[in-house]
Amino acid sequence: MTALLQVEDLRVQYGHVRAVSGVSLSVGEGSVVALIGPNGAGKSSTLNAIGGLVPVAGGRVLLEGREVTGLPSHRALAAGLVVVPEGRAILARMSVEENLRVAVESRRGLVPRARHAALIDEQCARFPVLGERRRQPAGALSGGEQQLLAMSRALLARPRVLLLDEPSMGLAPLMVRRIFEVVEEIHRQGTTVLLVEQNARLALQVSQHAYVLERGRIVIEGPSAALAADPRVRAAYLGGEASAG
């Protein structure tokens, strides 16, 4: 199987601080791949480097075999690498609808102008909480609603690979469940997802393949079910509970 997204020996550095020291991973078309690990392991840096939001210090990123390493973010997005970053990056002063409109307008030429309104309506129908509040400033939404808006925006950019960073962060359990339902729905509709998530249990449930990142390196990888049963993963990331999974 040739991977849709192939990352080889990726390095990210902030000044003299090395955040990612040679990460290799691959994401197959139509799959959900999870990247788990402790705080500060370099998960977000890996994701952001793939999406062009932070500079790449070394290594390669290939999308459908085409080199997309270190592209500026707007080109990475145009190539199909769409990030939903940690903290969601909502435009709080702009309305929900304007947030969606900016997203649908981002890939010029991909979607004809005449279709923009229909695509925004489609997202509002899909997520009624957004539809009900489409004229309100996005900053007035709750954290979970903002996460839905961020994911909705990302879908409007037609991702080849959706790069989701900590979608559950800071959300109430009920909302976390809702967000993961949406991730599964996105997957079922054929979108490929690379998911960074603190909540390892959920990440391993929703993904088919997973990588464990520690101190900037991949330490364990395999099918998610196998990782969920791996004693090292259970001890470190699943709270060591016998009933986990």
Added chain:
Amino acid sequence: MGQQIVNGLFLGSIYALFALGYTLVFGVLDILNLAHQAVFMLCAFLALTLVSLAHLHILLALPLATVAAGLVGILVERVAFRPLRGRADSNVAGLISSLAVATIFESIALGLWGPDVSRFPLGTVPERQLHLGGAVVQELQLVIIGIAVLMVLGLTFLLQRTRLGRQIRAVAESGFAARVLGIDVDRVIALSFFISSALGGAAGVLFGLAFNSISPDVGRSVELKGLAVIIVGGMGSMPGAVIAGFGLGLVETFTVARFGSSYRDAVAFAVLFLVLLVRPRGLLGQAATRVA
């Protein structure tokens, strides 16, 4: 009375155009572009040259000079701001480098047009007077107010209803979020400088026509007024800049009529203090937003 109102609106329209350009760049970059007043001055000279040497009609010279000012704005961004982007001290550094650009532009103007006051040739603009309900008003004043109002409406439409306008507002709110959304931030900043400098340049031409006196330091006095206007209006707020610009024009005109021209700036800046005492963020200043 009616005459004073027209005088005030006329002066205010020039302040508003100038300040809009200032505040647009401030909104996008959080940086004051101190070269703005020099672009204002250069554009006035350029229009003057197009009219007096190339014998163009002013209604052709104005848009040409305005576009040229916009291109100069792109150059200013490239030279004075872009190389500094990403530095921890980019705000202060940008302030200094834009001041340097302003000084260079003033020297160029001094070399090209000399230190003396230059004037548009006679007959450049209509010199008719109109009688409006007892008030005597220059036709030119009405034309200038009209042009300024059209430009403000055009800018509002651009910012609220177009793809570029939404992208400018997105970059102004958060450069990171704009990048996440696939916006080419460098391009949007360059275009913001184009629009900003075009507005400032147009204000310069209108100022030159209105007072028929252009010199290399003509931008200096307007610069201070422009700063006052964007502070009173609320830093980064476009409607605030328009309201405060017209407000300042009216305050100045009525001060001159009532107390004489010596008190013009004193009263204008006293009003500035008063507004800031009541509303420290300015008339329409954004409350500091917290992003989750």
